Amino acid sequence: MPGFSPNELSSYLIIGAILFTLGLFTVLTRRNAISVLMGVELILNSANINYVAFSHFGSGNADGQIYAIFVIMLAAAEAAVGLAIVLAIFQIFHTIDVEAVETLRE
């Protein structure tokens, strides 16, 4: 099987892709707002894996890893904001089901 060994770049990319797809799937289909945020985290982390993998196998310097730390920081900030929004929505709608928040329809 080409590229499945831990020494190959492609295996890490595949893992990143799988994670990304799972994260995307979670964002698109989950009804729970917190779950959607978890999915967003998955996507971000998949991007991190990509960064690190390329940093190790690609250029050899630590740029990718620095970027990964930025992304983790971003993810944390964004999660905070996201949770704040979910809180606000809960205060108004008394639910965090994303399909219930559709007052902007039509």
Place this chain on the structure above:
Amino acid sequence: MDHPIPTDILRWIVFLPLIGAIINGLLGAIIQKKMGKGAISFIACTPVVLAFGISLSVFFQLKGLNPEQRFLIDNLYSWITLGSLKVDMAFLADPLSAVMILVVTGIGGLIHIYAIGYMHDDKAFWRFFAYLNLFTAAMLTLVLGDSLLLMFVGWEGVGLCSYALIGFWYQDHNNARAGNKAFIVNRVGDFGFVLGMFLLFWSLDAQGHGTLTFREIAKWASTLQGQMIWGVPVVTLATLFLFVGATGKSAQIPLHVWLPDAMAGPTPVSALIHAATMVTAGVYMIARLGFLFAMAPATLHVVAVIAAVTALFAATIAVTQNDIKKVLAYSTVSQLGYMFLAMGVGAYAQGVFHLVTHAFFKACLFLGAGSVIHAMGGEQDMTKMGGLRKHMPRTFITYLLATLAIMGFPGTAGFFSKDGILEEAYGRGGMGLWLAGLVGAGFTAFYMWRQVFMTFFGESRADEHTKHHLHESPGVMTWPLVILALGAFPVGMFGLPAFLGHHRFVEWLEPVFGHGHGEAAHLSHETAVLLTVISVVVALAGFGLAYLMYYRKSSAPERFSALAGGLFYRLSYNKYYIDEIYQAIFVNGTLLLARIGSLFDQYVIDGIVDGSASLTRFISWLNGLFDNYIIDGIVNAVANITFWIGNRFRRLQTGNINSYLYGILIAVVVAIIVKLRYWS
């Protein structure tokens, strides 16, 4: 004729009465109130008397010149200069106009004085004299004008004053209507006059000598010889038109109908205008243009025939009339016929001579009738009169003298003038014309003596009230009568026929007329005497018949009236129903035309106008439909499509975050594919 003598005195003959008219017309009401009727009389009569004085001096001035030089011109100013038309405001005095102004101012002056007495009780005294003066001024303009145009100004002026004076007592509707009738019938004639004037000028202009001045026309008239227009000689047509004008003004058939009705005016008006002056304007016009008429024998023939018919015809109507003024009116029409008869056979001087003598005795008759009416308290019906000679001797005597004159009693002025005409008619015109004139003369004698007998002789048929008021008229009215009646005699002496001496009147007018048209009737001595004797006999026969019927009452008038089942009587009494015929044809015809015109205007014209309005409305309605359905339709359709598209797209906005994220995912995938495939 070619070297007229300039003068500046003629204008005063016209201006003096004109000034009197203006003063009395504008200020008369005030003057009458403040200074009384005497002042008005003075303002009115003095100008005419002064004008008479000037006329006399002009006459003597002419007499002192050689016959070829008897021509005075008073040129005031150049009136019209328009292309080839050049007319001056100028007056001319030659033997003919000298005669006319003497008649107008002399007899007019006497009538002015008479009217002071006659109109004494009238409140509109000042208005009467203003009109009378205006009339005199206009008549003098007519006879003194040196061009057809100026003559026409006077022509119209006298027509206007005639209308104003006939309808003087306008409060009575009939008087106003009579005034209208006079003016309108006159207008018909004037139309002919104007056409003649235009034709004359036009044809003269075509020869290169366009003019309306009498002297110039005389100079160039020969260039019109042989000129034709529409198949007839120009001169004949022009003179015919002018004669139509004369027919209207001088009350010849068929335009005579206004004169009897004009008797509605005050008697001095009848005397002045409808006996002595205005009605003679037609005769004067033909005399003035005699040379032109001489070139158109056809017209002269028409003139003579119409004149003879009128003379006879009017005389037959006069015999049955009971109104004293109507008898005199028809008599005037008849006598005018005699004048035109003379003109028609070319004996111009004789015609003018009869004009002069007629002016004297007809004015005397009318004024006498006025005196009678005045005494009878306004009554004009002779069947209610009688025996007046005892109460009004002076009126009676003058009336008698005038009657002798009009019937042609030997020695009177009327004898010489009428006899002169009959003689010329026989010699130049033929048996028919002479016979008509002769029979007319017989009728004339009859109806005049009928009138005298009915009015002055016999028992009075008036009611008691009137009988007590019978009195002779005041001096201011009877003295003019005397002057007129007596003055006729010396005038007669001017017209002695050939076998009694020379005809001074004809000689006087020779510079103007030459010998008239054609040769003078060179009748032998015996024929002339025979003709004279016949006319005297006929006149005496008329007198005799009247004497029998109305004085002796032996053959009663009723027997004559019953002739032919009363037909003749009725025809005569009803003036041959001419007025009724005219009313039916012309008056009703015009009204019918007016009604047709009005219907046409209402239905056709208004129909077209309304129709175009409806059409416009219809088109705008169509426009509206178009606008409503098509234009608005498009606009609405656009809006509807937008709405429908919007409706469809609205479904995208679910408010559901998941679906939004789906959308984003799809878009990203598509973008990546597009980039990978189409962009390297």
